[in-house]
Structure formats: structure tokens, C-alpha cells
Amino acid sequence: MAEHYRFFDSTADDERVYTADEFAEYFRRVLTDGIFNGGTNLKVETNGTDIRTYIQPGYAWVQGYMYKIDTEPLYLQHEYPDPNLDRIDRVVIRLDKRLEHRYVRAFILKGTPASSPVPPLLMRDENVFELSLAQVRIIKGKSYIEGPQITDERLNNSVCGLVNSLIQADTTTIFNQFQHWYNSRTVVYQQEWADWLAAATTQFGKEWTDWLNVRKKEWADWFGSVQTNGFISVVDKSITYNIGPGGDYVTLQDALHALRTVRIPWNVVVTLAIKEGVHSYSQLVEVNHPDGNRIYIQGADPIVTQIATVGQVTGVKGEWLVPVTVQSSAGMKVGQYAIIKKTTGTGDHYAHQGVWEIVSISSNLVTVKNLRRVNDLFPASTVTGGNFTVLPTTIKCLNGSGFRIWPGRSLGLIKRLAIIGMKSNAGSAIVATSGAAVDVSEIGVVGFSYGIRAREHSHINAYETVASGNQDIGIFAGTHSSINASGVIATANGYGISANDGSNIYALSSVASGNNTNGFFASKNSHINASSSIASGSLIGFYATETSSIYATGAVSYNNIGGVRSRASSAIDASLAVVTQNESYAFLAEDSGSIYAPQSKVSDTLSPSGADYRALRMGLIYCNGFVGTPTFSPQLNVEGNHNAMITDRVV
Incomplete structure (x- = not known):
């Protein structure tokens, strides 16, 4: 039988050469596979803004081979999700001893999309051995990964585990002696415990009741004092404040200023209802409230009707006059803004979609001003139907900017508003910055530099939003931000819908028409999901550049x-x-x-x-x-x- 021994120095007459695997075999006899120490060591996390995960610095031990991520997290890119089914990926550390590889590196094992997905199997044979750090659930149609989608597997000994020593003493005899003593004393201890617990329960119950009654009285006294001295107040039920002349507050800024010392519990909503009409604001509407996600800002109920026909378009580019015959013009007024969407017909009827000012009304003939700036001729088309929705509440932003959500803050909802800029010296209609978040729905934004803008790791939900006539971009996500923009319309802007610098936009079933440059534009490692969307009348319909992608x-x-x-x-x-x-x-x-x-x-x-x-x-x-x-x-x-x-x- 062969004998093996190692390691010894070489001499001139007796050279001793050892392979890397012989060293690894030595260490396999001493330490188990896994990661060192736990904690954040090689922990898999995500920024929550894109389809990447990253591994924290740390060490692992794989079959006697060491793996290390030094000082900065290692980022890994997952493949984009299936539109219909979830899948489960695995983040693994792979030892590969094959001659063409010879490394220990981190990889993503892509799972298979399924209605009940399972994680991919680990590879473990004589040449390849994998440790799983985490499972990552890739949710259908979702273009970013959040923390709850990650399942940590580092402490699961069957797929990873912690590094431990294989050197142990035989403690079987000691354990058997202890077990015999333990069994003999269990009955005695159980009875002593039962007697003590019965007596203690009665005594502790009385003491707890007395203590709780004292604390309740102290809380009631404190709460009453702070309610009366004006230092802080708490909204105890959902409430609506009317905004406008004769209302609870004249402007949104007044209402938000009054709410600055008011706490809004998780089960309460404060609604700021802006009256019908034109509200001119000379100052930016800033939202900086710790409970901003429970503040809703909304306009009056919209007027909804259907398009019968569209007549001959007149005027010049940027000021096209479009006569629209609707089923009913009841309640509509000149100066209000109308959203036209879901048109049917022939030719480029998408050119009529957008949010446009009403300039005249004669019976059911409503003329709107279309701001399309592309070409000297309006596209030829026939419109046979569509939705015509008038927003009775208009906010005119005289300083050129609309709403700003402060860094790290959120706003629960902006709904049913026409937000109008000054075209020159204009900022953004709605901007979320530095980790901010906001939901918007059923709004129209016109005349800004940017319509809807998320930047610096922020997020906006912008369902059924319409951006028209904005100088630069209608819908924009920049610097690792994201926008959920399903069903949006971006017309007559510089760019229609644009993602830049590692950002993501989910723009399913959206329309980008008559924009000066591109309809859908992704650049610098960004992604847009534009499935079932329409791009017309622009320089380029769908354009991806600089390692970006469009679905x-x-x-x-x-x-x-x-x-x-x-x-x-x-x-x-x-x-x-x-x-x-x-x-x-x-x-x-x-x-x-x-x-x-x-x-x-x-x-x-x-x-x-x-x-x-x-x-x-x-x-x-x-x-x-x-x-x-x-x-x-x-x-x-x-x-x-x-x-x-x-x-x-x-x-």
C-alpha cells in the first residue's frame, strides 16, 4: 500500500515538488467548506434600483482553496426577467480546477422561468465545486431587484455554511454520562418548575396590571398636554382639506406648511383636494414630510367623453388648431386641458394624442391647441374614435417648476391635475431626487424642461400620465433611478421617454409621438421595457446606445x-x-x-x-x-x- 507524506524542502539530489491540489488536500483535512465568520462576510445585497446584486467583501473556503473579495463590493448583472413567469437565480462561489480555468470566482446561476420556480442545482464533481451564497427571485416583468427577493443561503450547511475545524475529540462517553444524570433529574426539576410557575404567575399578573394602569394614565396625561400646547399633533383619522380660495387653505404650500408638525399614522390618509379652476403658484411646491407617503394631492373629478371625429387641422407647427367633435362638451371650459388618448383611425392618428389646451368650444365641437413641433405639416390621418378627458383643475407654475420631493422623502399620490409650466426658464413638473419616491396618476404636464423626472436613486410610479410640449424630455429617469410608466403618453417633447446612466423605465403599452428626437431612448447602461408600445413621428422610434437595452x-x-x-x-x-x-x-x-x-x-x-x-x-x-x-x-x-x-x- 502506497504511503504519502508532505511537505519537505528540496535538496540538490532530491527535489520535492507539490501541486496546488496537494496543498488544498492538506487543508481539506483541517477546515470545512463555507464562508468565514458570517455577519456581512460575502453577503448578497441589492441597491433596489436595477437588475444587479452585489457581494460584500469577505472570505470563503472551498475544498481547501481560498476565495476573497477585498475592499469593495463585487457587482453581478442578472439577465432581465421573463415577461410572464418568475425565476430563481443563485449567486455562487465556484471552484474550477480544470486546466483551462483554474480559478475560484463568483457567478450567477440563471434559473428557469416557471409558475412555481425552483433554484438551479449546484455543480459538484471532481473538478468543479460550488457554494451558494443566496437565492434571488427574478419577478416577471420587474426591471429591478429589491431586498425581499434575496434569500440568504450562507448559513445553510447543505449548500454553503460556516468554516469550521475538522479536528475534534471523542466525547461520546462524557455525553452518555451527562444524559443519564439529566434523565434522572428531569422529573424532579419539572415538578419544582410547575410549583414555582403557578405561584409566580399569580404574583406577576397582579404586578403587571398595576404597572400597565400607571403607564396608561401617564400616556393620556402626556398626549393631552402636547395636543394643547401646540408642539405636536397627531391625525387620528383620515381627513380631507379643501385647497383654493374659500377653502381650508388657499395654496398647497400653505397646507403643507401647516402639516409640517403633524404626524400621520400608517392607517390614516390626509387628502389635499384642490378645487376646480386655475391656481397660479409663484413658488415651487416642495414635499418634505416624514409621513409624506400618506399625503394625497388631487384635483376635481375629470370630465370624460368620447371622440366622434376630428376635423381639418390648421395653424403652424407648435400651435396646431385641432377641431374635435365629442359626444358631449357639458361642463368643459376654455382654458382647461384635455387628454386625448387611445385614438383609432388611419395614418398617424397617434399625433393627436397628448394633453392640450382647449381654445374654443361650440356645442360639441371642441378645438384644442396641439404643440407638435416636428415638420411644417401636421401628419395626415383620419381619427374615428378615442378618449377625451378634461382636467378641471389646473396648476400654473409661474416660476417654471412644479413639484419637488425632497431627498429621502415620499409623496403618496398626485392625481387628476393639469400642471403647466412657462416653457422658458422651466424646470421639472414633478421631480424626485436622491432616494425620493412619488406616485402620480391621471395627470397632464405641459411646458417644462422635463415633464416627469426621477434622478439619483429615486423612483416614480407614473401610471396613465401624459407629458406634452416639454422642451427636453417628457418622461426621464437618470442616475440609477426607475420609473414605472405603464400606459403613459409622451408627445411633442424633445425626447419622449428616456432612461440614462444605469436607470430603468417600465413603459408597457405606452405612446411616444411627434417628439423632436427619439421616442424611446436608453443610454449608458440603462433599460426600457416598451412592450406593445407605439413610437411615431419622431427622429428614431426606439433607440438603445452605450450598453443599454430596450424590450x-x-x-x-x-x-x-x-x-x-x-x-x-x-x-x-x-x-x-x-x-x-x-x-x-x-x-x-x-x-x-x-x-x-x-x-x-x-x-x-x-x-x-x-x-x-x-x-x-x-x-x-x-x-x-x-x-x-x-x-x-x-x-x-x-x-x-x-x-x-x-x-x-x-x-
Whole structure:
């Protein structure tokens, strides 16, 4: 039988050489696998703003090999979620002894989307051994990860565990002796405990009741004193304050100032109801309340009707006069703002969608002023129907800015308001900054630099919001922020919907029309989910650049200069997309950008020199199952244009 021994120095006549695995085998006899110490050592966490997780600094021990993250957290990028099913990923430390690898590194094991997802299995064989630090649940359609989605597995010995010594003494005899003594005394101790507990329960019960009665009286006395001396007050039930001339407060600023010393419990809502009419504010509305998430700001009930027809458009760009025949104009007034959405018809009828000022009313003929600035001619179209919603409450922001949510604060709701800027020297209609959060719904914002803006790790829920005629961007998320913008409309802005600098926007079923530059624009490691959305009448409909991505399955890009464009190592999923009547190209992938466009439909690209599918400089387009007879540059399945490729081959 062979004998093995190690480790000894070499001599000139007897060289002793040892492998890395022989050293690891030595340590495997001494220490178990796992992480050192627990605490935050190699703990998996998230910023809650994107689809990444990160591992805290620390040490691990894997089959005798050491792993270390030194001073800064290690960030790992998860793949984006499935639109319909959850999945569970695992964050693992992998030892790989194969010659082509020879490392210990952190990886993400991607799970399989399912109605009841399970985590992927760990790999453990003679060459590869994995420790699981955490499970991460990737929720369907959600473009960021929050803390509750992470399950810590570091202390689970079956998949990770803590490093322990394998050197132990045999304590079996000592344990058996202790067990015999313990069993013999248990009956005696149990009876003594029962007797003591019965007596103590009676005594402690009386003492507890007496103590509690004293504390109740002290609390009642204190609460009464602070209520009367004006130092602080507490709202004990939900309440509504009317805002405007003759109301509880003249302005929103007055109401928020009065609430500054009022605590709002978790089960109470304070509603600031702004009366119908035009309210002109010369100061910014700032929300800086610790219980701001329980403050709701809302306007009067909207007037809702349907569009019958739209007549001949007159005027000039930026001031188009659009006559709209509605089923009923009852209650509408000149100077109010109307939201037009969900239009039906032919041609670029999306150009009519947005929030527009009412300039005249004659019976059921209501004329609105459309601020579209693209081209000298208004797009030809026929409108056969749509929603026409008038917002009776208007806030005019004379200083150029609307609402600001202070860093780290939140506001529960802004609803049913037309928020109007001054166009020049304008800030943002609603801005959340430095970790702030706000929900908005059924509002229209017009005439600012930015319509809805989240920046510096902030979040905005902006359901059914409409941004029109804003100089720079209608809906904007920047610096690792996020916006849930399902069903929004962004028309006649500089950019329509834009995410920048590691930010995310969820813009399912949204419309971006008639914007001066791009409809949907993602840049600098950002992501937009624009499934089933529509981009029309802009420079580029859907555009991703600088390692960004857009999810545009089932989307429509119509009547733009360019339909869908991906560049600079970015990616766009345009499966089932319809791209038609764009001037220069339907799809363009360039500079290592890629477009995944199976079953896409392309028609009527207007420029004779353009190509429907175009790839340049290592760009890649996959278009298996394309519909129609499009043109290609380079030719289909032939490399060209500086190592670019367009292919319909199944991969």
C-alpha cells in the first residue's frame, strides 16, 4: 500500500515538488467548506434600483482553496426577467480546477422561468465545486431587484455554511454520562418548575396590571398636554382639506406648511383636494414630510367623453388648431386641458394624442391647441374614435417648476391635475431626487424642461400620465433611478421617454409621438421595457446606445426617420414588432449593437436608398420568420459592411 507524506524542502539530489491540489488536500483535512465568520462576510445585497446584486467583501473556503473579495463590493448583472413567469437565480462561489480555468470566482446561476420556480442545482464533481451564497427571485416583468427577493443561503450547511475545524475529540462517553444524570433529574426539576410557575404567575399578573394602569394614565396625561400646547399633533383619522380660495387653505404650500408638525399614522390618509379652476403658484411646491407617503394631492373629478371625429387641422407647427367633435362638451371650459388618448383611425392618428389646451368650444365641437413641433405639416390621418378627458383643475407654475420631493422623502399620490409650466426658464413638473419616491396618476404636464423626472436613486410610479410640449424630455429617469410608466403618453417633447446612466423605465403599452428626437431612448447602461408600445413621428422610434437595452416585443414604429436602432454594444428585442413607413430604415444595428427581431413585419420604407434591415460595423440583426419582402444591407446571411451580419437562420 502506497504511503504519502508532505511537505519537505528540496535538496540538490532530491527535489520535492507539490501541486496546488496537494496543498488544498492538506487543508481539506483541517477546515470545512463555507464562508468565514458570517455577519456581512460575502453577503448578497441589492441597491433596489436595477437588475444587479452585489457581494460584500469577505472570505470563503472551498475544498481547501481560498476565495476573497477585498475592499469593495463585487457587482453581478442578472439577465432581465421573463415577461410572464418568475425565476430563481443563485449567486455562487465556484471552484474550477480544470486546466483551462483554474480559478475560484463568483457567478450567477440563471434559473428557469416557471409558475412555481425552483433554484438551479449546484455543480459538484471532481473538478468543479460550488457554494451558494443566496437565492434571488427574478419577478416577471420587474426591471429591478429589491431586498425581499434575496434569500440568504450562507448559513445553510447543505449548500454553503460556516468554516469550521475538522479536528475534534471523542466525547461520546462524557455525553452518555451527562444524559443519564439529566434523565434522572428531569422529573424532579419539572415538578419544582410547575410549583414555582403557578405561584409566580399569580404574583406577576397582579404586578403587571398595576404597572400597565400607571403607564396608561401617564400616556393620556402626556398626549393631552402636547395636543394643547401646540408642539405636536397627531391625525387620528383620515381627513380631507379643501385647497383654493374659500377653502381650508388657499395654496398647497400653505397646507403643507401647516402639516409640517403633524404626524400621520400608517392607517390614516390626509387628502389635499384642490378645487376646480386655475391656481397660479409663484413658488415651487416642495414635499418634505416624514409621513409624506400618506399625503394625497388631487384635483376635481375629470370630465370624460368620447371622440366622434376630428376635423381639418390648421395653424403652424407648435400651435396646431385641432377641431374635435365629442359626444358631449357639458361642463368643459376654455382654458382647461384635455387628454386625448387611445385614438383609432388611419395614418398617424397617434399625433393627436397628448394633453392640450382647449381654445374654443361650440356645442360639441371642441378645438384644442396641439404643440407638435416636428415638420411644417401636421401628419395626415383620419381619427374615428378615442378618449377625451378634461382636467378641471389646473396648476400654473409661474416660476417654471412644479413639484419637488425632497431627498429621502415620499409623496403618496398626485392625481387628476393639469400642471403647466412657462416653457422658458422651466424646470421639472414633478421631480424626485436622491432616494425620493412619488406616485402620480391621471395627470397632464405641459411646458417644462422635463415633464416627469426621477434622478439619483429615486423612483416614480407614473401610471396613465401624459407629458406634452416639454422642451427636453417628457418622461426621464437618470442616475440609477426607475420609473414605472405603464400606459403613459409622451408627445411633442424633445425626447419622449428616456432612461440614462444605469436607470430603468417600465413603459408597457405606452405612446411616444411627434417628439423632436427619439421616442424611446436608453443610454449608458440603462433599460426600457416598451412592450406593445407605439413610437411615431419622431427622429428614431426606439433607440438603445452605450450598453443599454430596450424590450420592444409587439411594438409599433411608424412614420419616423428611423424605426429601431441599436448601437455601441446595446441590444433591442423587437420580436413581433411592426415597423412601417419610416423614412430611412426600419432596423439599424451598428458598432456591435444587436437587434433580435424574429417574426418582425416591415413595410413601406420611404427612402429608395435606404434598406429595411441594415447592419454596420459588427452590428447583428436576427430576423427569422420576417414578414413581407424587405431589403437588406448587407445581404441576408452574408457578412458585410465591416463585419456586420443580418441572418434569418435559426440559432
